[in-house]
Amino acid sequence: MIHETAIVSPLADIADNVTIGPYSIVHENVILKAGTSIGSHCEIGFPSRLAEGRPLIIGTDSLIRSHSIFYEGSEFGDRLVTGHRVTVREKTKAGENLQIGTLSDIQGHCTIGDYVRFHSNVHIGQHSTIGNFVWIFPYVVLTNDPHPPSETMLGANIEDFAAIATMSIILPGVTVKTGALVAAHSSVSRDVDADTVVGGSPAKYICETSKVKLKDGSGASAYPWRKHFHRGYPEDVVTQWLKDLS
Amino acid sequence: MIHETAIVSPLADIADNVTIGPYSIVHENVILKAGTSIGSHCEIGFPSRLAEGRPLIIGTDSLIRSHSIFYEGSEFGDRLVTGHRVTVREKTKAGENLQIGTLSDIQGHCTIGDYVRFHSNVHIGQHSTIGNFVWIFPYVVLTNDPHPPSETMLGANIEDFAAIATMSIILPGVTVKTGALVAAHSSVSRDVDADTVVGGSPAKYICETSKVKLKDGSGASAYPWRKHFHRGYPEDVVTQWLKDLS
Amino acid sequence: MIHETAIVSPLADIADNVTIGPYSIVHENVILKAGTSIGSHCEIGFPSRLAEGRPLIIGTDSLIRSHSIFYEGSEFGDRLVTGHRVTVREKTKAGENLQIGTLSDIQGHCTIGDYVRFHSNVHIGQHSTIGNFVWIFPYVVLTNDPHPPSETMLGANIEDFAAIATMSIILPGVTVKTGALVAAHSSVSRDVDADTVVGGSPAKYICETSKVKLKDGSGASAYPWRKHFHRGYPEDVVTQWLKDLS
Numbered sequence: 001m002i003h004e005t006a007i008v009s010p011l012a013d014i015a016d017n018v019t020i021g022p023y024s025i026v027h028e029n030v031i032l033k034a035g036t037s038i039g040s041h042c043e044i045g046f047p048s049r050l051a052e053g054r055p056l057i058i059g060t061d062s063l064i065r066s067h068s069i070f071y072e073g074s075e076f077g078d079r080l081v082t083g084h085r086v087t088v089r090e091k092t093k094a095g096e097n098l099q100i101g102t103l104s105d106i107q108g109h110c111t112i113g114d115y116v117r118f119h120s121n122v123h124i125g126q127h128s129t130i131g132n133f134v135w136i137f138p139y140v141v142l143t144n145d146p147h148p149p150s151e152t153m154l155g156a157n158i159e160d161f162a163a164i165a166t167m168s169i170i171l172p173g174v175t176v177k178t179g180a181l182v183a184a185h186s187s188v189s190r191d192v193d194a195d196t197v198v199g200g201s202p203a204k205y206i207c208e209t210s211k212v213k214l215k216d217g218s219g220a221s222a223y224p225w226r227k228h229f230h231r232g233y234p235e236d237v238v239t240q241w242l243k244d245l246s
Numbered sequence: 247m248i249h250e251t252a253i254v255s256p257l258a259d260i261a262d263n264v265t266i267g268p269y270s271i272v273h274e275n276v277i278l279k280a281g282t283s284i285g286s287h288c289e290i291g292f293p294s295r296l297a298e299g300r301p302l303i304i305g306t307d308s309l310i311r312s313h314s315i316f317y318e319g320s321e322f323g324d325r326l327v328t329g330h331r332v333t334v335r336e337k338t339k340a341g342e343n344l345q346i347g348t349l350s351d352i353q354g355h356c357t358i359g360d361y362v363r364f365h366s367n368v369h370i371g372q373h374s375t376i377g378n379f380v381w382i383f384p385y386v387v388l389t390n391d392p393h394p395p396s397e398t399m400l401g402a403n404i405e406d407f408a409a410i411a412t413m414s415i416i417l418p419g420v421t422v423k424t425g426a427l428v429a430a431h432s433s434v435s436r437d438v439d440a441d442t443v444v445g446g447s448p449a450k451y452i453c454e455t456s457k458v459k460l461k462d463g464s465g466a467s468a469y470p471w472r473k474h475f476h477r478g479y480p481e482d483v484v485t486q487w488l489k490d491l492s
Numbered sequence: 493m494i495h496e497t498a499i500v501s502p503l504a505d506i507a508d509n510v511t512i513g514p515y516s517i518v519h520e521n522v523i524l525k526a527g528t529s530i531g532s533h534c535e536i537g538f539p540s541r542l543a544e545g546r547p548l549i550i551g552t553d554s555l556i557r558s559h560s561i562f563y564e565g566s567e568f569g570d571r572l573v574t575g576h577r578v579t580v581r582e583k584t585k586a587g588e589n590l591q592i593g594t595l596s597d598i599q600g601h602c603t604i605g606d607y608v609r610f611h612s613n614v615h616i617g618q619h620s621t622i623g624n625f626v627w628i629f630p631y632v633v634l635t636n637d638p639h640p641p642s643e644t645m646l647g648a649n650i651e652d653f654a655a656i657a658t659m660s661i662i663l664p665g666v667t668v669k670t671g672a673l674v675a676a677h678s679s680v681s682r683d684v685d686a687d688t689v690v691g692g693s694p695a696k697y698i699c700e701t702s703k704v705k706l707k708d709g710s711g712a713s714a715y716p717w718r719k720h721f722h723r724g725y726p727e728d729v730v731t732q733w734l735k736d737l738s
């Protein structure tokens with residue numbers, strides 16, 4: 001299951017049933033666990049001094065699509081799924097079931113929880129902290145430099161169940177609290193309260209998330225979104241959500 | 247004209263004078279028509295359950311530049327031209343003479359007319375509908391989720407001759423009507439009337455497009471742009487435009 | 493040091509100690525100077541009629557990371573460093589020590605000074621002019637078309653020491669003067685005075701850069717940034733800066 005054109009270091013620690021596609025490169029300081037599949041034209045475990053010798057670890061049953069680049073020195077839980085042309089730098093530490101969309105760029109030195117979903121072309125600056133069940137939509141940037149171009153780094157913090165809509169930026173050191181929604185095309189310069197909607201540039205309070213109605217004419221609140229939208233989450237996770245909400 | 251390093255399925259339906267570059271992969275469920283050229287490091291006809299068995303069809307005399315990825319299940323008219331690292335997902339249906347710029351990401355399940363031009367790094371969400379002679383500039387996103395992260399999808403509609411300038415987003419279900427101009431860095435939450443300019447976040451009416459003057463000192467209106475700017479369109483198309491406008 | 497899978501034209505002018513990675517392609521009209529390293533899956537010196545026969549010249553001790561594409565007809569000084577998947581079109585003329593981040597797209601026909609740093613996913617439109625020691629942050633676009641989609645091109649001008657923060661756009665013909673700071677998520681439609689901060693969409697004057705304080709509690713001005721932040725610039729450059737500022 002390793003394509004004959006793939007260039008794989010004999011020192012890499014690769015489980016038996018791993019698939020590696022054509023023209024991909026796997027460097028030596030890499031651990032690929034069982035059931036993982038790497039697409040074509042990837043470079044996995046790119047050597048870097050900044051990794052300080054740590055390996056790249058990819059959990060079981062993961063799928064890394066073509067043209068992606070992972071540096072050594074990061075660690076992913078089981079069932080990572082990526083789009084194409086993803087870049088992941090050193091010292092990214094992510095939980096299980098992470099999805100990273102096409103063209104996304106994880107700058108490393110960051111912490112990501114379980115079941116997080118980055119859509120296409122998301123940019124996660126260094127020192128970001130991201131909780132569980134967070135959604136980040138296309139062209140969102142988490143920044144970290146309060147007075148560019150400085151050497152100070154203040155990451156953004158995104159708490160559980162928060163959603164950041166398309167083409168928004170989170171400014172350095174800002175916390176978006178549990179269940180909050182950042183509207184599209186916003187620039188968030190202050191902390192966002194739990195279960196509130198903010199929007200604009202600079203982003204201002206718009207309403208409680210519960211005021212946003214479903215577009216199905218039912219009149220029901222669209223949020224907390226986990227009440228309605230289960231988008232492939234496992235049944236036990238959803239059951240627990242509904243229990244917690246009731 | 248198929249490079250010796252290209253990996254081409256014997257089941258793919260490839261016309262005689264097709265060119266396929268080094269290190270590219272062509273899967274089996276693909277129809278490449280006469281005169282088409284595929285650059286290096288591409289993956290063409292990427293298999294996907296969501297394609298429901300439909301092939302990828304690329305019209306005659308097309309040019310797909312390097313590092314691009316096309317899924318199976320989409321259909322393009324003649325003379326498609328792409329930049330580098332383009333991604334096109336399943337069930338995209340496009341007319342003739344489409345141009346897709348470098349890094350653009352067409353999410354599939356969308357309809358695109360003739361002579362449409364996407365500049366670099368454009369993101370077309372699922373269920374978008376795009377007319378003829380539309381221009382979409384860099385870092386524009388057509389969104390589709392009215393209450394993210396939901397399972398509801400309301401695509402944007404962009405009518406003939408409309409132009410969407412750099413780093414704007416079109417919110418779910420919004421229609422940008424014929425000949426309208428969305429100014430750069432806008433967030434469009436309501437339908438845009440034909441031949442009007444909108445801008446800002448949220449975008450507001452600025453003026454009729456006819457009020458925008460050419461920068462050549464002539465005092466003439468810059469719009470409808472097809473009066474002045476013919477940027478490689480064929481003569482018969484331009485002649486028809488001018489007849490329709492007079 | 494040329495990988496056995498690399499495809500290198502015998503006509504390319506390649507210094508002895510140049511490294512070329514796996515699955516990369518080097519075309520004939522290319523000059524790679526001593527000490528330069530090209531990563532995997534690159535395409536270097538992509539042929540183009542628009543280059544009018546000029547070669548691609550890469551200065552000494554440069555590093556071009558994987559999946560990057562450089563057209564023929566551009567010229568770079570010594571010590572160019574790029575991220576991954578960079579695209580550089582024809583007739584780009586850049587000084588020494590340029591850094592170009594991952595996914596950045598330099599459209600060509602532009603001039604770039606010494607020690608310029610583009611972060612990830614920067615888009616430099618044709619006819620842009622960029623001075624020395626300029627910083628441009630992720631998802632910034634320098635535009636050039638005053639009435640899209642026209643054939644008029646008015647590039648942006650970014651002077652020495654200016655910094656353009658994340659997800660801002662500079663509109664056609666605008667000059668950002670020496671030492672100015674464009675805040676994140678801005679749309680800049682008018683010239684920006686030297687050593688001032690502008691922000692918003694459209695961007696407005698906020699304050700002198702000297703009013704922005706360091707986040708270290710010292711109460712000192714963060715700008716001019718070259719007083720504090722030396723981020724890898726050579727000692728003689730920094731010494732000269734400090735002398736000029738005192």
